[in-house]
Each structure stands twice: as structure tokens, then as C-alpha cells.
Amino acid sequence: MPPRIPTPRRAASAIIKSTSSGAGTTRCLAQPCQQVTASFSTTASRPKFSKARRMFRAWINSHGSVFRKHVPGQTNYLQPMKANHRNVDQPFPLNPLYKSQPVLDEKARELIWEKVMRNGETVKAVSAELGVDIQRVAAIVRLKEVEKDWTAKGKQLARPYARAVLSMLPTTSFRANQQNEPFEAINEMHVHPHTMQQLFWPTSESRHFTRADAAKAFHPKLLSADERVPHPELIQMEKEVLQGRPLWDASERFKQAAMESERKAAAKQQAKAALNEKYTSRVNTGRFEFRFKQFNSENVGPKGRSRTAVGWRYGAPYYDRSKGHQIKIPMSVP
Amino acid sequence: MKPKRFHGLKRPKLRQTWNKYNLYNIFRMRNPKIGSGDNETFFQQKWRAKGMLRGYHGEHVVERKWERMFSRRLLGVADMDARYMAEYDGSEMAAGRGSGKDDPPEWGTDIIRKRTLTPYMQMTFSPMERRLDIAVFRAMFASSARQAKQFCVHGAVKVNGKVMHYPAYRLNPGDMFQVDPDRVMYATGAKKKGGLGESTRQPQATAREDDTDASTEVVTEVEAEAAAEQTSEPKAEKTEKDPETTDAAEAAAVDMKPTRKQIQDVTAQVKAILADEPVSVQQKQNLRKFIKNVKPLLSRAGRANASPSEITDELSKMMSGLNLDTTSPGDKAEAASPSQPRSTSSNPMDDLTKDELKQLEQRMAEHIRDEEENPVDFTKPYATPWRPRPYMSPFAFIPKYLEVNQNVCAAVYLRHPVARVGSAEVPTPYNNNVSQLAFNWYLRRR
Numbered sequence: 001m002p003p004r005i006p007t008p009r010r011a012a013s014a015i016i017k018s019t020s021s022g023a024g025t026t027r028c029l030a031q032p033c034q035q036v037t038a039s040f041s042t043t044a045s046r047p048k049f050s051k052a053r054r055m056f057r058a059w060i061n062s063h064g065s066v067f068r069k070h071v072p073g074q075t076n077y078l079q080p081m082k083a084n085h086r087n088v089d090q091p092f093p094l095n096p097l098y099k100s101q102p103v104l105d106e107k108a109r110e111l112i113w114e115k116v117m118r119n120g121e122t123v124k125a126v127s128a129e130l131g132v133d134i135q136r137v138a139a140i141v142r143l144k145e146v147e148k149d150w151t152a153k154g155k156q157l158a159r160p161y162a163r164a165v166l167s168m169l170p171t172t173s174f175r176a177n178q179q180n181e182p183f184e185a186i187n188e189m190h191v192h193p194h195t196m197q198q199l200f201w202p203t204s205e206s207r208h209f210t211r212a213d214a215a216k217a218f219h220p221k222l223l224s225a226d227e228r229v230p231h232p233e234l235i236q237m238e239k240e241v242l243q244g245r246p247l248w249d250a251s252e253r254f255k256q257a258a259m260e261s262e263r264k265a266a267a268k269q270q271a272k273a274a275l276n277e278k279y280t281s282r283v284n285t286g287r288f289e290f291r292f293k294q295f296n297s298e299n300v301g302p303k304g305r306s307r308t309a310v311g312w313r314y315g316a317p318y319y320d321r322s323k324g325h326q327i328k329i330p331m332s333v334p
Numbered sequence: 335m336k337p338k339r340f341h342g343l344k345r346p347k348l349r350q351t352w353n354k355y356n357l358y359n360i361f362r363m364r365n366p367k368i369g370s371g372d373n374e375t376f377f378q379q380k381w382r383a384k385g386m387l388r389g390y391h392g393e394h395v396v397e398r399k400w401e402r403m404f405s406r407r408l409l410g411v412a413d414m415d416a417r418y419m420a421e422y423d424g425s426e427m428a429a430g431r432g433s434g435k436d437d438p439p440e441w442g443t444d445i446i447r448k449r450t451l452t453p454y455m456q457m458t459f460s461p462m463e464r465r466l467d468i469a470v471f472r473a474m475f476a477s478s479a480r481q482a483k484q485f486c487v488h489g490a491v492k493v494n495g496k497v498m499h500y501p502a503y504r505l506n507p508g509d510m511f512q513v514d515p516d517r518v519m520y521a522t523g524a525k526k527k528g529g530l531g532e533s534t535r536q537p538q539a540t541a542r543e544d545d546t547d548a549s550t551e552v553v554t555e556v557e558a559e560a561a562a563e564q565t566s567e568p569k570a571e572k573t574e575k576d577p578e579t580t581d582a583a584e585a586a587a588v589d590m591k592p593t594r595k596q597i598q599d600v601t602a603q604v605k606a607i608l609a610d611e612p613v614s615v616q617q618k619q620n621l622r623k624f625i626k627n628v629k630p631l632l633s634r635a636g637r638a639n640a641s642p643s644e645i646t647d648e649l650s651k652m653m654s655g656l657n658l659d660t661t662s663p664g665d666k667a668e669a670a671s672p673s674q675p676r677s678t679s680s681n682p683m684d685d686l687t688k689d690e691l692k693q694l695e696q697r698m699a700e701h702i703r704d705e706e707e708n709p710v711d712f713t714k715p716y717a718t719p720w721r722p723r724p725y726m727s728p729f730a731f732i733p734k735y736l737e738v739n740q741n742v743c744a745a746v747y748l749r750h751p752v753a754r755v756g757s758a759e760v761p762t763p764y765n766n767n768v769s770q771l772a773f774n775w776y777l778r779r780r
Contacts, residue, residue, distance in 0.1 A: 052343035056358050067357060070727030077728055078361050091731050092763045094365060097453045099757055100731035103738070135508070136737050139746035142510065143739035150742055158515040160708040161522060162740030164722040165474055168730040184734070188411040190752075203428075211424030225424075229414045238420030332506050333494040 072167035075100065089170060102170040104132070104140065104183065106162075111174050112137055113144040124231065124258035130174055131182020134230055189229050194219045233257040347389035348763045350471055351478035354725040360763060368771060383764075383771035390763055391459040392468060394480055399502070400462070404776045408457040410753040455770040456758035460751045463735070463760055466491065466511065467501035472761070473738045473745040474730065475513040476521045477723065485521075490514040505747040512744040516714070523716035524723050597632050597649060601625055627652055644698065733759050 049057065070076040077091050077100070089099045104112075112130065115121045116137065123141075127134045150157060174180045201217045203209055212224035226235055237254040241247055283290040300309040305316050341355035348363065349356050366386065369379045392400065462468055467483040470491060476482035485491050486501040492512045493503065505511070607613065608621050631648060686694065708719040732738055735752075738745040751759035762769060 050343075056343055056355065059358055059361070060354060064354070064358065064361070067354075067728045068724045070722075070730075075727070075730070078357070091729065091761065092360065094363060094765050095456075095763060097456050097756070097758050097766060098761050101734055103732055106741075109739070133748070135746075135748040139510075139737040139748055140739075143737065143742065143744055143746065146512075146744055147739060147742050156515070157707075157741040158519060158743050159741060160720045161515070161519055161722075161743070165522075165730065165740050168722070168727040169732060185413045187414045187416050188752075188754075189414050191410040191412055193407065208423075208425050209428045214424060225414060226419060229416075229419075231416060234416040235419045238417050242420055329500045329503055330498075331504075333496055333498065333503075333509065 070168045075170055076168060100170060102172040102183075103166070104136075105166055105171040105173050108172060108174040108183075109140050109144055111176055112140045116141045117145075122255070122258045122262050124233065124262060125255045127186055128231060128234055128254070128258070130180055131184060131186055133184055133186055133188075136184075187229050187231050187234060189225060192218075192222065192228075194222055233261065347386070347393075349393065349478070350390060350468070351480075352723070352726050352729045353478070357725055357728055363763070365765065366768060368768060380771045380775040383768045384775040386764060386768060387459065387762065387772045392462045392465065392479060394483060395462070395465070395502075401776065403461040403464075403504075404458075405461050406773075406777060408454045408753065409460065409750055410452055410454060410457075413754070450756045452753050452755050453758045453766050453769075454753050455766050455773050456762055457751065457753050457760055458769045458773040458776070459762060460760050461504075463733075463751050464504040464747075465501065466493065466498060466503040466505060469505055469511065469736065469745070469747055470513060472733055473511075473736050474522065474732060474740075475518045475743055475745075477726075481521055485513055485517055490517045507747060507749045510744060510746045512742065515743045518743045519714070519720055520716045522723060522726065523720045526715060526717045597628055600649070601628050601632075624652060644695075731761065733761055735759055 047054070067076060067078075075088050077087050077089070078093050079087050080093050087093075089101070090096060091100050092098060108130075112126060112132065115126045115129075116123060123134055123137050126132070127137045130137075132140075147157065172181075172183055174183075195215075195218050197218070199217055210224075211226060215222040215224045226232060229235070233254050236257065237250045240250040240253065245253075279294050281292045283292070295310045297310060300306050300313055304313045341349065341351070341353050341359070343355065343359070346359035346363065348360055366382070368374070368383050369376075374382070388397070388400070395403075463472065467486050468479055470476050470482035470485060471479045476485055483501040486503075487499060489497050489499060490513055491498055493505070493509055495510075495512075498511075604621050604625055608618060608625075613621070628649075631652075705719075711718045714720075733751065735748050735750065736745050737748055753759070
């Protein structure tokens with residue numbers, strides 16, 4: 001009677017049968033042979049990683065390890081190879097033209113919110129006092145309102161995230177009731193495309209050619225730089241100071257002027273909304289509110305394709321089925 | 335064809351991600367010096383430059399879509415000094431040659447200083463920054479632009495309070511976008527060990543040098559709890575006597591044994607009263623309520639970071655409430671008796687001075703607030719308590735055209751990015767030359 005336990009050769013053949021593919025058998029057979037030779041070999045096995053990977057690992061474990069965690073309160077950007085001072089504001093070593101500029105910290109945001117919402121100061125006045133862009137002041141107040149709303153509703157804020165992020169960014173803070181360094185340039189004016197052309201504009205030597213004249217030379221409807229800047233009231237205040245008015249008085253007058261201009265802007269907006277409402281008739285049926293507006297189908301422009309015009313016009317293609325979501329992606333969210 | 339690695343090491347492309355491979359690639363990238371030699375035609379230079387930049391700026395955006403977005407009109411601003419504008423009305427610029435007001439040229443100087451230019455060419459990809467997904471990435475709400483895109487598609491991003499599914503939505507100045515805080519914490523937080531993704535993924539050949547802090551922290555906490563229940567001899571006297579250590583974790587080493595013992599004793603006594611003494615229904619209810627309320631206190635005392643003073647305070651408050659509620663004089667004595675062991679037991683807080691106690695309490699309050707804001711929660715898809723993911727800080731910057739409130743994970747797109755004298759607002763990894771060549775490529779005059 002043959003032994004029940006198969007010999008190694010037969011065992012191997014049984015395994016080969018179970019794998020069932022010809023290519024697989026050769027691989028199965030080849031592998032044990034290699035292992036046998038490897039046990040006698042004294043050469044080191046092939047390195048696991050490619051050279052690039054090895055270099056990466058070497059870097060990440062030596063110089064690169066400082067980037068793993070940050071020290072709260074200071075930035076942690078890549079340092080150039082040969083530098084005698086620490087790089088604190090340049091995230092991309094090859095691009096010196098992009099700097100990481102500071103952001104306002106929690107305290108400064110709270111201060112701005114208090115000034116605008118509690119003390120009732122105008123956005124322009126706060127902007128001029130702290131040297132923060134007008135849009136930024138408005139945005140800070142808006143976001144802070146959302147935050148207060150969340151707190152009132154008991155919604156969990158992302159505090160640990162906020163703390164961590166602000167501790168790795170460069171930040172600026174303000175002290176209340178004190179003179180602060182301006183945060184950014186507030187009186188920046190867009191470079192208008194009309195002003196980017198070179199003009200040959202002959203005038204007499206004796207003529208007093210001011211900024212207003214220059215604007216007219218570029219385009220008849222272009223306003224002077226004094227009116228296009230975000231803070232025209234600030235220029236007026238400086239003029240008054242130069243004429244000998246004391247600073248406190250001039251600044252009071254500036255605040256008045258800022259208040260007045262904001263009031264005018266608000267009134268204008270309200271008038272516009274009221275006009276809109278006048279030409280809209282609303283029908284509320286429990287479930288929906290229908291709003292009907294007067295439209296003139298003739299107002300389609302010279303080519304019949306005006307964006308604001310209503311209705312499909314003969315000959316004008318309608319792109320609602322085209323690829324690329326030309327119509328489906330909204331252009332604005334009111 | 336084998337798909338290319340997103341963060342390859344062989345022929346690296348810089349990407350909009352916070353990946354450590356990307357960090358390494360940015361670190362070792364040398365100035366490409368396109369156009370310095372004469373070995374490339376102008377076409378080749380432009381081709382290479384735009385390829386390098388497109389790899390970074392919205393590589394997930396199809397090229398023809400980007401070509402439609404591209405604008406040759408680059409935005410810039412000039413700083414208008416209010417003081418100067420008040421002093422001069424512009425006519426001083428015209429008063430120049432011939433009037434004796436122009437600066438005489440300095441013929442003698444050897445070095446002519448270069449004027450600082452406005453890097454308009456760095457604004458080539460500014461229309462890309464308007465895209466919602468890129469803005470979400472720039473506001474540091476996602477760890478890569480692709481992840482930001484996914485957030486949009488999955489409906490986690492709102493614009494002006496309405497869900498915006500389109501990552502290609504182009505933000506208008508004044509738009510506010512919000513991202514679900516949980517997603518933000520997931521994207522920017524450290525990875526959970528043994529989390530959802532981990533268990534299904536096969537172990538890779540790459541050595542995992544990722545931290546094991548999360549799991550070890552959890553383990554140590556559990557161990558501490560178990561140890562607190564088992565061992566009985568008091569220890570950790572020296573940590574209490576040194577209140578100057580600001581680390582909250584050290585304060586947590588205060589031994590909880592006495593307080594725990596007290597609570598257990600009190601509960602046993604109350605239970606005995608309930609079982610043996612004849613008390614009224616109202617009193618029974620009160621006693622049962624007391625036992626129920628004591629349970630969380632007991633578990634809190636077992637934790638590694640509990641404050642003994644607070645727990646004893648709460649316990650005494652509860653017991654005083656019990657005293658007030660009891661009406662019969664016979665019960666009063668019984669309810670008062672449990673308070674005896676507390677006064678006689680050796681409280682570890684006794685040998686601290688008032689100042690030290692105050693400091694300790696303050697630190698405890700801070701620590702407890704931290705715990706409340708950043709709790710251990712195993713249901714979250716990120717490591718809890720939350721901490722920033724590794725290699726995040728070198729990528730931490732927020733461009734000026736965004737105003738971000740991290741607490742609510744919302745940001746406002748203030749205006750389009752602009753160029754100023756000496757700086758541009760579009761974060762781009764290469765220098766001016768490369769951007770200029772790419773700009774020229776997209777002008778379509780090849």
C-alpha cells in the first residue's frame with residue numbers, strides 16, 4: 001500500500017493542477033527555485049524604493065520634518081537653500097512676487113464688529129480709522145453676524161480649526177481706543193483700461209492741466225481720480241487740514257461726510273428697490289408667490305440677442321442644451 | 335496608457351494640494367530658466383511654460399473651458415495717497431521740462447536702479463481664482479482644489495446661503511460662500527486611524543511614517559480610566575504642588591481616588607436609606623434622582639482630566655439640594671450624615687494655597703472649555719480631538735481678495751485679484767517669466 005501522505009513532487013503537482021493555467025504553473029515552479037538560491041546568496045536585496053523616493057524620504061525625515069507640525073504663532077514656509085534670514089512671508093520659493101500677507105485676528109474682527117454694529121459708526125469711518133479696506137470691513141461685519149447667529153442658535157463653531165489656522169498665518173491685531181498701524185492701503189484705485197493708452201494731447205504751456213482734465217482727455221465720461229477713489233471724503237479732509245483746520249475738527253467733518261454719503265447710497269438703493277416693486281405685481285397663492293413684471297419684447301437690442309431681453313427670438317440660437325453648461329450655471333446668486 | 339502620477343517625483347508637476355510630495359516638489363523645483371538659452375523656439379518656450387502653470391492652476395479644468403475663461407484684460411490698482419492728492423491737483427506732473435522742475439539725470443552713477451514694476455503677467459490665471467472650487471481651496475477649507483470641487487458637487491458649499499452644486503460657478507465680488515464645518519474639519523484635520531477608508535484599503539508597500547498619536551491618545555485615556563478604577567494608593571503629589579506648569583495635561587494627573595471613594599460611599603448610603611428606612615414617596619423620588627445624577631459625576635471623576643474641586647463642589651451642591659427637599663426631621667439627619675466622610679477624607683486640594691487653587695481652577699476651566707469645543711467623538715470621520723493635518727502649515731496663506739471667518743467656515747470674495755506695484759495677488763508657484771510666456775500662449779498668436 002502506498003503511503004497516504006503524498007511526496008513533495010506530487011504535492012506540488014496537485015497545487016499546479018488547482019491553479020489550472022499554463023502560465024501560472026511556470027511561475028509557481030520558478031518561484032521556489034529562486035527562494036532556494038536566495039537563501040545561499042549573500043548579496044543585499046534590491047532596494048525597495050527608487051532613487052527619487054529614497055531622496056524624498058531622506059528629505060522628509062531630515063529637513064522636511066520641520067514642516068510636519070507648526071509652531072503656533074509663526075509661519076512655517078519653505079526656506080530657500082542659501083538664506084541668511086528666515087523666510088516668513090513667501091510660500092513659493094521661486095515666486096518672490098507673491099507674499100503671504102497678514103490677516104485680521106479674532107480680536108480685530110470683534111473690534112470692527114463692535115464699532116459698526118454696537119457704536120453705530122459708518123463703514124467708511126471705521127475703514128479710514130483702522131486702515132482696512134471698505135469691502136473688508138463690510139465682509140467682516142457680515143461674517144461676524146453669521147457667527148453670532150450660530151452662537152445664538154447653539155450651533156457648534158469650528159473653533160479648533162479657526163485657532164489652528166490663525167496660529168499658522170501671519171496675523172494683525174488692533175488695540176481699542178489707540179492709534180493703530182493701518183492694515184492695508186485703503187485708497188486704491190482701479191487702473192481703468194481707458195487710462196492705459198498713450199495719448200498725444202497738445203495743450204498750451206500756460207494751461208493748468210489737472211487730473212480732471214486728464215480724465216476728460218482719456219474719455220469724455222471718465223471721472224477724475226479724485227472722484228473715483230474709494231475715499232473721496234478723505235481727500236477733502238486732508239485739504240481742510242492743509243488749509244489750517246485742526247485735525248479733530250476735520251476728522252469730525254469727515255465722519256459727517258462719510259455718514260452723509262452712506263445715507264445717500266442707502267437712499268439710492270431703497271429708491272431702486274421701490275421702483276422695482278412698483279413694476280412688479282405679486283400674487284400669493286399659499287404655496288407660491290407669483291411675481292409678474294412688465295417686459296417689452298421689442299427691447300432685444302440691435303442684434304436681437306440682448307442678455308436681459310425676454311423670450312426666444314427667431315434666428316437666435318438658444319443654448320440650453322449645449323455642452324458646457326453655458327446657461328445652467330448661474331451667473332450670480334442674489 | 336499608464337496614467338501619470340498626480341504627485342510624481344520623476345517629472346514633477348506642482349499642484350494645488352497640501353500633499354507632502356507636493357511640498358517636496360515645490361522645495362526642490364529649480365528656476366526653469368525658460369528662454370535663457372537658444373535651444374528652444376519661442377513656441378516651445380510658451381508651450382512648456384503654459385504646461386507647467388496649467389499643472390498647478392486648475393488642472394482639473396478642461397483646457398478649452400479655461401481658454402474660454404481666459405481674459406487678456408489684467409486688473410491692477412494704484413495706491414492713491416489722500417494727502418498727496420489733497421496737496422496737488424495733478425498739474426505738477428505737466429510742469430516739467432523747461433520749467434526747471436524735472437530731475438536732472440545723474441550721468442555719473444554706475445548702477446542705475448531698476449524701477450519696481452507691477453507684475454501684471456502674474457495675473458494670467460486670475461480668472462481661475464474666481465471659480466468656486468479654487469476659492470474654497472484658497473480659503474483653506476479644503477486640502478486640494480479637487481477636494482474642494484468634490485465638496486461643491488456633493489452639495490456642501492453654499493453661495494449666499496444657497497447650495498451651489500457647480501464648482502465652475504464664478505464668484506462675483508461680494509459673494510459669500512460657506513462650507514459645511516464638518517467637511518472642513520475632515521479635509522484639514524489629521525487622519526483617523528483605522529477609520530472608514532483605512533480598513534478597506536490594502537496595506538501599501540510604502541512605509542507608513544504617519545503619526546500614531548490619535549490611536550495612542552485614545553488608548554492612554556482608556557488605560558488611565560482603567561487604572562484609576564483599579565489602583566487604590568494615592569500618588570501624583572508633586573504635580574499638584576507645581577501650578578506653574580501651564581500644560582493642562584499635567585494638571586489632569588491629579589488623583590481622583592478620594593473623590594471617587596466619597597461618591598461611591600454616598601451612593602451606597604443613599605441606597606441603604608432607600609432600602610431600609612421608611613421614607614415618604616417624595617423623598618424616595620428625590621433620593622432616586624440623586625443616585626441617577628451622581629452616576630455621570632462618578633464617571634467624570636474617573637477620567638484622567640477631572641478637577642477634584644469641581645466634582646466635590648457639584649457633589650455638595652447636589653447633597654444640599656437633597657437636604658432642602660427632604661421635609662421630615664428624621665430624614666434630615668440621615669441626609670446630612672453622608673456629608674461627613676467628605677469633610678474627614680484626605681482631600682488632595684487641602685494643601686494648596688488659595689492662589690494656586692485659583693490658577694488650577696482657571697486652567698481646569700480652560701481645559702474643560704477646550705474639551706467641550708474639541709471633544710473626542712468616534713463618529714467623526716477625522717481624528718478627534720481635532721488637530722491640523724501634518725504638512726499643512728507651509729501651505730497656509732490666504733490671499734487678500736478673500737475675507738475668511740474660520741469659525742463659521744465662511745468667506746467673502748471681496749473683489750477680483752489685482753496686481754500692485756511689486757506684487758500680484760494670484761498665488762502662483764513660478765516667477766514672472768514663466769507666467770508671461772503662458773500669457774502669450776493664451777493670447778493665441780502663436
